[in-house]
Amino acid sequence: MKSIMVSALLGGAALSLLSSCGQKQETETTTTSKSDAVLRFSAIPDEDTTAQQARFQPVADYLSKKLGIKVEFVASPNYGASVQKFEGGDIQLAWFGGVTGVQARQKVEGAQALVSGEADLKFKSYFIANTSTGLTRSESFPEAIKDLKFTYGSQNSTSGCIMPTHFLMEASGKTPQDFFSKEFGFSGSHDKTAELVNAGTFEAGALNFKTYEKGIASGKLDKEKCIVIWETPTYADYNMTAHPILEEQFGAGFLKKLQTALVECDDPAALGALKRDKLVAVDNATFDGIASVMAKVNFKK
Structure with missing residues (x-):
């Protein structure tokens, strides 16, 4: 009887140890994955499609330094590819036009428009x-x-x-x-x-x-x-839209931190890359007008 009790106690201790090790390993894995996480962003190639990497690298450098994370720029060969990369999770942040921003947010539930250039609200x-x-x-x-x-x-x-x-x-x-x-x-x-x-x-x-x-x-x-x-009359256009997976990669509240970092950006190189003097906070509703226009314009014969 004593032998059975000892075995039970040892078994319980072993299970407890294994459970503790499992929790520790899970914590270490989570910590490691967050520290290794990379924010990848892209931009619609509205001009000179051959020089995207050089043009947008200053934005990656600014966000990396400001947020203390790894940031990489991923070039896109055309407008559609930018949206596809966002939908597939290959990029988690993108400098979109009004239309591509709406398309991306329609394809990815929870995606959020974060900022536009101040002039983009009257484009x-x-x-x-x-x-x-x-x-x-x-x-x-x-x-x-x-x-x-x-x-x-x-x-x-x-x-x-x-x-x-x-x-x-x-x-x-x-x-x-x-x-x-x-x-x-x-x-x-x-x-x-x-x-x-x-x-x-x-x-x-x-x-x-x-x-x-x-x-x-x-x-x-x-x-x-x-x-x-x-x-033409003016309308809202370019915007930076973020994928909701960023909250999983970098923790709850990260999208707000990212929006703040962009709004507070006074880095001449980063703003120059976006060809904007100042970024301002926006939300998805800012582009409701674009969405309604998209529903009417059709080039199919």
């Missing part, structure tokens, strides 16, 4: 034309573009496609397929749209106002050949 698009068309700047929508060879940027671009199409549809009461008498194109990026219109390859196009103004200032665009013929 706008330019309709531009080659001066060979004879068009000039107007306060009203330029109906004459219907007979021109016209190009958008990316089909998923907020300022280079979706919002310009929204205003086109409002002004004409027609879809692009019915409005344009010639087949329209998609250049893939804002700077490419500007380049094609400047060269006369396309007679007119739509792009974000910042890219056009930068092109004129740098001399890449000839203001005697490529002019603004109409600017």
Whole structure:
């Protein structure tokens, strides 16, 4: 009987020891996984798709230093790839346009828009034309573009496609397929749209106002050949959206810490990479207008 009791006690002690070891190992594993966790972020390639890594590295450096975590930039070849990487968890943070941000948040429950550039809350698009068309700047929508060879940027671009199409549809009461008498194109990026219109390859196009103004200032665009013929009303656009898995990777409350770090960013290199002077807090509701426009714009025949 005594032998049985001793065995039971030893068995209990062994189980307790094993349980203690298991808890310790689980704690060590959790601690290790958090310390090894990496925040991977990307950005839509709205300009010069070959230089993304160099352009956005300062953002990774800033967040790594500010938050004390590992941060890596992951390039995306096109707008759709940025959303796919976010949906698949390959990236957990992304600098999206208004449309791609909505797409990403619709695909990932719990995803949150954190910040935009201060100017992004009043963004706008330019309709531009080659001066060979004879068009000039107007306060009203330029109906004459219907007979021109016209190009958008990316089909998923907020300022280079979706919002310009929204205003086109409002002004004409027609879809692009019915409005344009010639087949329209998609250049893939804002700077490419500007380049094609400047060269006369396309007679007119739509792009974000910042890219056009930068092109004129740098001399890449000839203001005697490529002019603004109409600017759209303003709308909310670019944003930094975060994946909810970050709360698991770095602990509860991390998204708020990340938002604060971005809002407080005064690092010239990081802000320069985003081409913004200041970042401001936003939420998903900020882009409800974009979501409603997306439901109306359809390029399928």
